[in-house]
Amino acid sequence: MKQIGEAMWEMEMEGKMRVPGKVFATPKMFETMGKDRSFSQLKNVATLPGIVKNACLMPDGHEGYGFPIGGVAAFDMETGVISPGGVGYDINCISKDAKILTEFGFSMPIEKFAAQFESFERSGSYLVSVFSSALQVRSLAGNRLSAAKPVAFMSKKADKRMLELKSACGKRLTCSEDHPVLTRQGMKKAGELSSGSEIAVSLFEGVEFEMPSGFAGKLEELAIYSKILGYMMGDGTLYPSGGKMRSIAYGRRDDLEAMHKDISRLGFHSHLIERQREHSIETQYGRRKFASKSAELHIYSQEFCSRLKGLGMPSGKKASQDYRVPQWIFGSPLWVKRLFLAGLFGAELTSPKTHSRTGFNAPIFAQNKNEANAISGRMLMLDVMRLLEEFGVISTKIAQRQEHKNREGKTVRLRLEISAEEGNLLRLYTLVGIEYSEKKAAMCEIASLYAKRKASLAARRWQIASRVQELKEKGVRLSEAQELLCCAQANARFIERAYYEGKVPRIPQGFEPFEKFAARMTEELEANGVLFDELAEINEVQYGGAVYDFTIQGSHNFIADGIVVSNCGVRLISTNLKKEEVQAKMKPPVDLLFKNVPSGVGAKGKLRVELRQLEEAVTRGIDWAIEQGYGTEKDKEKTEEYGRMDGADISAVSEKARKRGLPQFGTVGAGNHFVEIQEVEQIMLPEIAEKFGIEKGNAVVMVHCGSRGFGHQVCDDSLREMLAASRKYKIELPDHELCCAPINSPEAEKYIKAMRCAVNYAFCNRHIMMHWVRETFDEIFGKGTSDGMPMVYDVCHNIAKFEEHDVDGKRMKLCVHRKGATRAFAAGRIELPPYYREIGQPVMIPGSMGTASYVLLGKPGSMEHSFGSSCHGAGRAMSRSRAVHTWTGKQIQSDLASRGITVRATESELLAEEAPGAYKDVDEVVMSVKTAGLSDIVARLVPMGVVKG
Numbered sequence: 001m002k003q004i005g006e007a008m009w010e011m012e013m014e015g016k017m018r019v020p021g022k023v024f025a026t027p028k029m030f031e032t033m034g035k036d037r038s039f040s041q042l043k044n045v046a047t048l049p050g051i052v053k054n055a056c057l058m059p060d061g062h063e064g065y066g067f068p069i070g071g072v073a074a075f076d077m078e079t080g081v082i083s084p085g086g087v088g089y090d091i092n093c094i095s096k097d098a099k100i101l102t103e104f105g106f107s108m109p110i111e112k113f114a115a116q117f118e119s120f121e122r123s124g125s126y127l128v129s130v131f132s133s134a135l136q137v138r139s140l141a142g143n144r145l146s147a148a149k150p151v152a153f154m155s156k157k158a159d160k161r162m163l164e165l166k167s168a169c170g171k172r173l174t175c176s177e178d179h180p181v182l183t184r185q186g187m188k189k190a191g192e193l194s195s196g197s198e199i200a201v202s203l204f205e206g207v208e209f210e211m212p213s214g215f216a217g218k219l220e221e222l223a224i225y226s227k228i229l230g231y232m233m234g235d236g237t238l239y240p241s242g243g244k245m246r247s248i249a250y251g252r253r254d255d256l257e258a259m260h261k262d263i264s265r266l267g268f269h270s271h272l273i274e275r276q277r278e279h280s281i282e283t284q285y286g287r288r289k290f291a292s293k294s295a296e297l298h299i300y301s302q303e304f305c306s307r308l309k310g311l312g313m314p315s316g317k318k319a320s321q322d323y324r325v326p327q328w329i330f331g332s333p334l335w336v337k338r339l340f341l342a343g344l345f346g347a348e349l350t351s352p353k354t355h356s357r358t359g360f361n362a363p364i365f366a367q368n369k370n371e372a373n374a375i376s377g378r379m380l381m382l383d384v385m386r387l388l389e390e391f392g393v394i395s396t397k398i399a400q401r402q403e404h405k406n407r408e409g410k411t412v413r414l415r416l417e418i419s420a421e422e423g424n425l426l427r428l429y430t431l432v433g434i435e436y437s438e439k440k441a442a443m444c445e446i447a448s449l450y451a452k453r454k455a456s457l458a459a460r461r462w463q464i465a466s467r468v469q470e471l472k473e474k475g476v477r478l479s480e481a482q483e484l485l486c487c488a489q490a491n492a493r494f495i496e497r498a499y500y501e502g503k504v505p506r507i508p509q510g511f512e513p514f515e516k517f518a519a520r521m522t523e524e525l526e527a528n529g530v531l532f533d534e535l536a537e538i539n540e541v542q543y544g545g546a547v548y549d550f551t552i553q554g555s556h557n558f559i560a561d562g563i564v565v566s567n568c569g570v571r572l573i574s575t576n577l578k579k580e581e582v583q584a585k586m587k588p589p590v591d592l593l594f595k596n597v598p599s600g601v602g603a604k605g606k607l608r609v610e611l612r613q614l615e616e617a618v619t620r621g622i623d624w625a626i627e628q629g630y631g632t633e634k635d636k637e638k639t640e641e642y643g644r645m646d647g648a649d650i651s652a653v654s655e656k657a658r659k660r661g662l663p664q665f666g667t668v669g670a671g672n673h674f675v676e677i678q679e680v681e682q683i684m685l686p687e688i689a690e691k692f693g694i695e696k697g698n699a700v701v702m703v704h705c706g707s708r709g710f711g712h713q714v715c716d717d718s719l720r721e722m723l724a725a726s727r728k729y730k731i732e733l734p735d736h737e738l739c740c741a742p743i744n745s746p747e748a749e750k751y752i753k754a755m756r757c758a759v760n761y762a763f764c765n766r767h768i769m770m771h772w773v774r775e776t777f778d779e780i781f782g783k784g785t786s787d788g789m790p791m792v793y794d795v796c797h798n799i800a801k802f803e804e805h806d807v808d809g810k811r812m813k814l815c816v817h818r819k820g821a822t823r824a825f826a827a828g829r830i831e832l833p834p835y836y837r838e839i840g841q842p843v844m845i846p847g848s849m850g851t852a853s854y855v856l857l858g859k860p861g862s863m864e865h866s867f868g869s870s871c872h873g874a875g876r877a878m879s880r881s882r883a884v885h886t887w888t889g890k891q892i893q894s895d896l897a898s899r900g901i902t903v904r905a906t907e908s909e910l911l912a913e914e915a916p917g918a919y920k921d922v923d924e925v926v927m928s929v930k931t932a933g934l935s936d937i938v939a940r941l942v943p944m945g946v947v948k949g
Helices: 038-045 110-116 221-234 251-264 301-312 334-348 370-391 423-432 438-473 477-483 491-498 514-528 578-581 585-596 613-621 622-627 633-637 655-664 684-692 706-728 746-781 860-865 878-886 889-898 910-911 922-931
Strands: 002-005 007-013 021-022 057-064 069-076 097-101 106-109 122-123 126-129 137-141 144-148 150-157 162-167 172-176 179-182 186-188 198-201 236-241 243-250 271-283 286-299 364-370 395-406 409-418 532-542 546-552 556-558 562-567 569-578 674-683 698-705 791-796 799-808 810-819 842-845 853-858 902-904 935-948
Touching: 007 038, 021 038, 038 057, 038 069, 057 922, 097 137, 097 698, 106 110, 110 150, 110 546, 122 409, 137 556, 144 562, 150 514, 162 198, 162 395, 221 236, 221 251, 221 301, 221 334, 236 301, 243 251, 243 301, 251 271, 251 810, 286 532, 334 364, 334 370, 334 423, 334 438, 364 370, 370 395, 370 409, 409 423, 409 569, 423 438, 438 477, 438 491, 438 514, 438 532, 438 622, 477 491, 514 532, 569 578, 569 746, 569 842, 578 674, 578 698, 578 935, 585 674, 585 746, 585 902, 585 935, 613 655, 622 633, 622 746, 633 791, 633 799, 655 706, 684 853, 684 860, 684 935, 698 746, 706 746, 746 791, 791 842, 842 922, 853 922, 878 910, 889 902
Parallel strands: 021 057, 902 935
Antiparallel strands: 002 007, 007 021, 057 069, 069 810, 097 106, 097 556, 122 126, 126 150, 137 144, 150 546, 162 172, 162 532, 179 186, 179 198, 179 562, 198 532, 198 562, 236 243, 243 286, 271 286, 364 409, 395 409, 556 562, 569 698, 569 791, 674 698, 674 935, 799 810, 842 853, 853 935
């Protein structure tokens, strides 16, 4: 071992190790480690096939079965393995004709993306490839849309219920019931949505892809040059300087930074500057003086400038040059024309505005020309008009007016006016759109949603008005028509006017003005990066074809048909009760919790379920528990994986496991599992604690339990099959406890299904017990107390999942095993619920029975060093048998009572097994992960009352 950081150590590669080992511990903590087999087990893990980067051991690590407890390891998809305690992989799919929006604004049916990948291999029921071309898709990263690369492409025959989603603004998507769709509450499966759910949409649609005739170059270069040329013809210049040429683009800094990145992709350097400029301009209204802060992007490359000029960019001052839209643009596919126009409009088109509460102004594309070059300017306007007509966008007129004089004489202002009819505007904003002007593009998106909502309301009102006339002709009286047809879209006065006058105002006076709507939606875009629209319909459809899915690098989402789509543990429940209120009544709640939440080895729960109900619960996770009246949807949103591992299949679980799990459903279990009432003693990060709902001096409740005998039996059953699989696939094992199978093997697939059932069992278990904890607090502290007991978060401790992480500068899909370790994602990961996505994941670290517990925050260091993982508790320092020979249960109970801690346990010996002295120093464990940069400390919790299994 060598120390490589203040709290980081490296086990150098030797023997058959494929990667180094890495241990996270302060020097003080490191001295206590490695006295058991944990270091040798870490070394063994590092020899497994397909392991990447390093094998990790947390400061609470100690000897386990095969993997050390506190171990983290990640395996690649091609050569990696799954070992018991790991997790599998499943595809959530969309139909073959779903249009995927690419970074360059053209769309392709998802099935055609297969041509962008190579080396397809069969894995169970699906085909998968992880070798892709450079084509990128539009994806939501944080709070903005950007380009992201698909790193895996998958297809299989549809084998699940298929649903068609239709939003109020007309977006339609056909997908499997388990395909994640982005909502305000984060990703939710399509089958969990209902009418009225709000889903993330992209109003911009672009146009379909078409390969340019006879084109042999790079599509990326063609796309970038097309939009840069358009922008430069609007607000840029190409001019000679000292025998050389220079290109300059003008605009907002953020927009020019986007162009700077594109120019870098072409292989050229550009320089961005900002300057304060004083202006003095002669206008038709007199001389106007003003100051402005402007940004400029300078490109000095002669090759770039020559290419731009060759593509049709005029050289010199554009006002005194004759030029038109280059002929090669007219001969190009529609998507190239779109990019050229979108760049041009990013520079020169007016932003959407209204002349009344709801009526839009006509968009204007304008250019200034010297009078001698006015005819050329008008021809440019005609060229733009012709291009727009290919998108169905109609222009109404070309206007010309006299402007001021410049050094070369008189000038004119040319204006192309585009029809403000809202269907025309929608075609302009959603098919052509804007490039290199983020604010203008955002306003076009907002205007499109507004126009669609207006159109939908108008159509509904005309439908009602027509129905009114039909009823009138049938002799129906006004009052009767009003009784039948009054609704949110048509009040009694509306129906009266339709009845007598036959005239229907298109939009009611109460319809929100665009200016107010735009202000609201701008805030939404700034916060979320997308707009949300109500789900109008969700219907099951018959679909027998193939279905497809991507893995998207980094952001894990993409836009399909205008819609954004992509275990032992512990949970913490906050309360609004002060420490003093709880301490005054400490014995009753502990006694009642002991009664209401059954504990102990082999304990039978008060929850009576039949076998078929258990099978449904382990398949559906806490969705089942919520339907039975346990917990709420808000609790689900604050649970890792939203409380349900997809792909759980009860047919993969043995009858013995089902029989073991049935009577223990809803029980804590023995060992270090517990229900503990704690005081928030210290707050280290007040702003984060506030967002977590934790307040100093308040009581919280921590529940730590897992999948009981059900999960244990699943593991036992799999070990025998995995040992046989290791021999079958000729996997050389340093220790038979590390038995495993290739990720894509039938043995692994079966294990995955069973393991997911065990994870869902644990999610349900904690969810049900939390409900009983709340009921107990209502009984002791008064009805309604539970209303102030929201869940902070629920995290898994023994699990492994497929996640994307950076390995040697590359983004890779990995199977990350966490055994006695906790996921600790930093801010920005889409897997986190919206509550925590901007700040990072809460990480609960239970201490031993009489010591502190902690709430931590996932930090970027965990993403860099430990595959987004942190410690999971104090970690044993002494075996249970040795602890029983060191202390007695009575000693421990007396010691805890002297410190004001009330404890109940099923057996006295259990207290000795779980004595605080049998565990590591949790304060030093937590300080280790903080010092290593894996997590930060939010709050320190101390026990007041403990219920042990």
